[in-house]
Amino acid sequence: MKIVDLRVMRGPNYWSVKHPKIIVLKLALDELSNTLTSDVPNFYNRLQKMFPGMISHRSSEGVEGGFFKTVEGGTTFGHVVQHIALELQTLAGMDSGYGRCYPTREENELYVVFSYQEERAGEYAAYAAVRIANALVSGEKYRLWDDLERLHEIREDEYFGPSTYSIVSEAVSRGIPYIRLDKHSLIQLGYGKHQKRIQATLTCRTACFAVEIAGDKNATKDLLKDAGIPVPKGTTVYSPEELRRAITWLGFPVVTKPLDGHHGKGATINITNLNDARKGFTEAQKYSSGVIVEQYITGYDFRLLVINGKFVAAAKRTPAMVVGDGISTIKQLIDRENKDPRRGIGHEKVLTKIKIDSHTKALLKQMGLTTQSVVTEGQEVYLKSTANISTGGTATDVTDLVDPYNILMAERIAGIIGLDICGIDIMATDIAIPLNEGRGAVLEVNAAPGFRMHISPTYGLPRNVAEPVLDMLFPHGQPARIPIIAVTGTNGKTTTTRLIAHMVKHKGYQVGYTTTDGIYIQDKLLEKGDTTGAYSAEFVLKDPTVNFAVLECARGGLLRSGLGFQQCDIGIVTNVSADHLGLRDIHTLEELAQVKAVIPKSVSPDGYAILNADDDLVYAMAEDLQCKVALFSMDEENPRILKHIAKGGLAAVFENGYISIFKNSYKLRVDRVADVPLTFGGKARFNIENILAATLAGYISHFDIEDIKTSLRTFIPSPAKTPGRMNLFKFPKFEVLVDYAHNVGGLKAVGDFIRSHDTGHKVGIIAGVGDRRTEDFYDLGFVAAQVFDEIIVRLDSDLRGKTAEEITGPILQGIEDADPTKKVTLIPEEMRAIAYALEHAQPNSFIAIFTEDISESVKMVEHFKIIQDRNVLVE
Secondary structure (H helix, E strand, C coil): CEEEEEEEEECCCCCCCCCCEEEEEEEECHHHCCCCHHHCCCHHHHHHHHCHHHHHCCHHHCCCCHHHHHHHHCCCHHHHHHHHHHHHHHHCCCCCCCEEEEECCCCCEEEEEEECCCHHHHHHHHHHHHHHHHHHHHCCCCCHHHHHHHHHHHHHHHCCCHHHHHHHHHHHHCCCCEEECCCCCEEEECCHHHCEEEECCEECCCCHHHHHHHHCHHHHHHHHHHCCCCCCCEEEECCHHHHHHHHHHHCCCEEEEECCCCCCCCCEEEECCHHHHHHHHHHHCCCCCCEEEEECCCCEEEEEEEECCEEEEEEEEECCEEECCCCCEHHHHHHHHHCCCCEECCCCCCEECCCCCHHHHHHHHHCCCCCCCECCCCCEEECCCCCCHHHCCEEEECHHHCCHHHHHHHHHHHHHHCCCEEEEEEEECCCCCCCCCCCCEEEEEECCCCCHHHHCCCECCCCCCHHHHHHHHCCCCCCCCCCEEEEECCCCHHHHHHHHHHHHHHCCCCEEEEECCEEEECCEEEEECCCCCHHHHHHHHHCCCCCEEEEECCHHHHHHCCCCCCCEEEEEECCCCCCCCCECCECCHHHHHHHHCHHHHCEEEEEEEEEECCCHHHHHHHCCCCCEEEEEECCCCCHHHHHHHHCCCEEEEEECCEEEEEECCEEEEEEEHHHCHHHCCCCCHHHHHHHHHHHHHHHHCCCCHHHHHHHHHHCCCCCCCCCCCCEEEECCCEEEEEECCCCHHHHHHHHHHHHCCCCCCEEEEECCCCCCCHHHHHHHHHHHHHHCCEEEECCCCCCCCCCHHHHHHHHHHHHHHHCCCCEEEECCCHHHHHHHHHHCCCCCEEEEEECCCHHHHHHHHHHHHHHHHHHHHHC
């Protein structure tokens, strides 16, 4: 077996709307194409031995052990690859449970689809699963641990830490979307103008000066001391001599720690002699030139958490430790402790495995022990000097035990330092006793406190400390989303998108929109190109100035990586016709319709899918949608429209020369079609469909009818407003149309417009796009021969893997079959073809340029028009 193609879906997609994060593998089974798992001797036993945890995979059987039953009975090896990929991720701490297999048109190929939590881990799991399945088939030995170790590394590098994950999960539960802004923990919550950002437990509300103060332990201690907060006596030293003088003043025991350290790194506690003090000083200087030396306060380590000025949780932290049994060595006790299913690598589980490092060995040495020592039963052996969860420590929730004095003190400290999220480390014998009475002290203030000890304590009640974070960032009633209108279809997407964006701007919104010619923020082109995929959508949704998004969504992006958002408020499908068939295994119109249907399926339950009732495939998308549906039609008597409005539905129709909205039994006339510039006096009928869809979008968005009407009348088609979409140039003696139409449907639509035009000789400059089928080229030529009196065939600059003859041959054949007498000229270079047509233009002729390079084509036509206009003036 081998992987033919691998795609990473990052949003709702053709394969699954419910499971947006999936890997799509195209797997060539080769010699295993006609072989089932039951045909390979001992395959079932080898698989079960390597992955005993797969007993939990229910598969189609729907019961525990179901997958093993299907393997034993006989299933495809694509099915096996799917389950191995899922199990590998689960074993590495990334539980992923969704998977499917689908046939392709090739007999020996399968699509294998499975979910992932971390993108790189999903990709790695795909390749590893194929390697493992091949090894199991052949009976070869395989080092599974190497793959698991690599997946663990990927998880630690890229997966959310527990604090970030808790906040993101709380946001998702509230319907607040998020975007990951880097490979680590910088996260955007919400969209556009309403967005807020977090990085672990730092937020966009965290004051930088407060972070600096908390990072300067001396400054923190001075502020707290002046405010009457109990703190340990201490000082900062920079040399061994200063260290010696400080200890003479303080006396033993003492603590040394870096001036600007964090997570307990470089800290040494309970130092009782000068030699150990020098070692602690050296260790601390690995992280900071300044070293704090202070009194060692005895007691237990407590962490108090304050969010938005309010105390929310407290935990008692215990350093990593083992308890002797009088039989086992310390190493054996540690190994036994690490077998606790709650312990994992890094942040993958509630607790972290205990590592035996140099620090652990040094602590044991101070106690006269080694890892091979056997300690008496019940004796506690501490393995770390700090109680951090990340080094193997444990946490016990004590929120309900904290004395009111200590709660007030914690809230005061957060306010004194100025932190919105504040972790306060306290040493005390009992947190239920006021700190000033129990001889405890505040040791440290943390600007980015970890949440793991609170959300997943080892003992006690878990606390949803992410909830107050979200309450702070998004107070009740404050929006997190911006309206999103998504537009798809075969033809008319860009015009509809631009018209809606114009309408939205007219209402005073700061609109961001994407099209096949670029990304626009408030009508400024920021990125040029075909920007209709997930990256472009996120570009708009990440912009902090945007409060309304209109996003064109093309099939390419949907098949390549899915949508760049989880839900939209309005989803529009203009039509479905033959285009790009044969690419990425989409061969039929029905399959293409399934791709386009991702948009209406992604509409929120409160939103609307706007569908073309004149298109059978688009109308059929209304079935099983979870959102509301609005229809549009060029025929007010369309039975589908009549049935829809009879049930109280919403529709827009072209009736009696008007754009009208049907709502219940009422008809709201918006404007006369002939007065809308985009229709060219009503001759561009295909643009009427686009206007109907846009009008519905405006009406659903609560725009007034008069505002919609004004928007329609002020949207003037031009190279600046609608580049490459019906750009009409009137020369002194002929007319030129520049249009991006690149498929048969688009050519037919423009052909209808040309026929309605009072013109003489009709010239068309056409080209076939290289990644289309032979029959598409033929149909293009055949239709062109029916529309034009003269045809100029050109080529795109990128033939997309085909030869010139493979493209022009079928086109010329189509023209020949439609009209053998048709005048045809072959000019491969686009600009030369345009120049030829303009130079040979006949009086009262009409030249239609179907262009690849919109901007250059428009420049050439405008330049030629200037010359023509000057010549007329001279005459």
